[in-house]
Amino acid sequence: MEIKAAELDPEKFIQEKVEEIRQIVGNKIAILALSGGVDSGTLARLGLMALGHDQLKIFFINNGLMRKDEPEWVFSTFAKEGIPVQIIDAKEEFFVALEGITDPEEKREAITRAFYKVVLPRLIRETGAEFLFHGTILTDIEETVAGIKKQHNILEQIGIDTKKEFGYQLVEPLKQLRKDGVRKVAEALGLPESVYNRMPFLGPALAGRIIGEVTPEKVEIVRQATAIVEEELKEENAFQCMAILHNDKVTGIQKGKREFGLQIEVRCWDSRDARTASPTEISWQKLIYQLAKRITDEVPGVVSVTYNITEKPPSTMEAI
Ligand code: XMP
Numbered sequence: 001m002e003i004k005a006a007e008l009d010p011e012k013f014i015q016e017k018v019e020e021i022r023q024i025v026g027n028k029i030a031i032l033a034l035s036g037g038v039d040s041g042t043l044a045r046l047g048l049m050a051l052g053h054d055q056l057k058i059f060f061i062n063n064g065l066m067r068k069d070e071p072e073w074v075f076s077t078f079a080k081e082g083i084p085v086q087i088i089d090a091k092e093e094f095f096v097a098l099e100g101i102t103d104p105e106e107k108r109e110a111i112t113r114a115f116y117k118v119v120l121p122r123l124i125r126e127t128g129a130e131f132l133f134h135g136t137i138l139t140d141i142e143e144t145v146a147g148i149k150k151q152h153n154i155l156e157q158i159g160i161d162t163k164k165e166f167g168y169q170l171v172e173p174l175k176q177l178r179k180d181g182v183r184k185v186a187e188a189l190g191l192p193e194s195v196y197n198r199m200p201f202l203g204p205a206l207a208g209r210i211i212g213e214v215t216p217e218k219v220e221i222v223r224q225a226t227a228i229v230e231e232e233l234k235e236e237n238a239f240q241c242m243a244i245l246h247n248d249k250v251t252g253i254q255k256g257k258r259e260f261g262l263q264i265e266v267r268c269w270d271s272r273d274a275r276t277a278s279p280t281e282i283s284w285q286k287l288i289y290q291l292a293k294r295i296t297d298e299v300p301g302v303v304s305v306t307y308n309i310t311e312k313p314p315s316t317m318e319a320i
């Protein structure tokens with residue numbers, strides 16, 4: 001079932017998948033929720049090649065949990081590629097779904113429900129679609145099936161009949177690939193480097209980077225910290241870097257006074273396919289004087305910044 005990146009012939013893969021998509025969808029309508037990442041970006045181009053604009057409708061669901069300027073970036077980047085994206089404001093639905101939830105797997109479940117049971121069925125009804133294009137890749141399936149993490153986008157593989165439960169059938173053309181294979185296909189499809197080399201970002205978005213309850217205020221804090229981390233660590237060319245907001249507070253000093261403040265954990269990973277990973281070697285200079293200093297100076301309430309030095313396993317890349 002797996003197609004390894006080294007053995008992948010992207011042109012052949014594209015041809016086969018275009019054919020397969022046409023056979024599955026026929027003359028019906030499909031929708032795709034584009035996050036702007038390499039998986040859903042690849043799928044958008046592949047889906048449009050197979051079905052065209054009349055049969056494939058592409059949406060960006062703004063769940064209120066995205067990174068700084070992300071909806072605007074996705075809209076303009078894909079518009080330039082001839083991939084029009086309609087932005088759907090679903091912030092309210094997601095924050096309501098997350099209210100009061102602190103357990104990590106329950107948080108993932110709440111996001112899955114809001115996405116697949118509330119927002120997408122509404123779009124399915126409005127467009128008259130019968131199919132949902134889904135950027136599932138092999139690593140997502142394996143980790144969920146192995147019980148490591150319930151990835152937000154795994155449905156059929158854990159026995160959910162989406163047709164019966166949510167009213168749409170899934171189309172998952174990338175599920176034999178890992179991230180490195182998807183990048184090869186994306187490049188062969190002519191997508192820009194900002195898409196095919198884009199750092200992975202998890203479906204549960206910034207909610208997955210907050211320990212404890214997710215509130216709009218906490219999302220704003222982790223959003224600001226994330227922007228600084230991504231900016232300062234850009235040149236490391238790491239597989240992924242992130243900021244995590246902890247639930248526990250610690251004593252620090254701000255403006256010469258004791259402050260029982262927030263803690264941000266920075267993680268930066270070297271990895272090929274996300275199955276295993278190790279922390280990137282970042283200079284002290286950068287960690288202390290660029291990252292920690294900027295985060296404590298610029299993000300309100302933060303008095304402590306740590307850097308994770310654990311490999312995956314036993315760590316996972318994300319904190320929840
Ligand atoms: P972990 O934390 O399991 O992450 O080591 C491995 C890779 O998967 C991403 N990730 C997700 N992606 N939905 C996604 O689309 C999810 O629920 C999810 N959880 C983790 C993570 O960012 C990393 O690249």
